[in-house]
Amino acid sequence: MKVMLRRNDRGLSVYVPKKDLEQPVVAQEKETLWGGWVRLKNGWVLELPSMEHETKLPVTVNARRIGEEGGL
Numbered sequence: 351m352k353v354m355l356r357r358n359d360r361g362l363s364v365y366v367p368k369k370d371l372e373q374p375v376v377a378q379e380k381e382t383l384w385g386g387w388v389r390l391k392n393g394w395v396l397e398l399p400s401m402e403h404e405t406k407l408p409v410t411v412n413a414r415r416i417g418e419e420g421g422l
């Protein structure tokens with residue numbers, strides 16, 4: 351699914367246009383973000399593509415939903 355990652359004064363967030371949903375990131379697998387998973391406040395876990403560490407935000411990427419908190 352296409353998602354937009356952006357950083358604001360409250361931290362990193364993910365916007366899912368198809369669902370008109372924006373959620374803050376509460377946990378992430380890798381400090382560099384790319385090539386790992388992120389957990390959103392609503393419990394969704396998204397796998398992000400591998401990208402250069404210096405990739406500037408905001409950016410739209412194809413992410414894959416791999417589960418929900420408690421369902422991994």
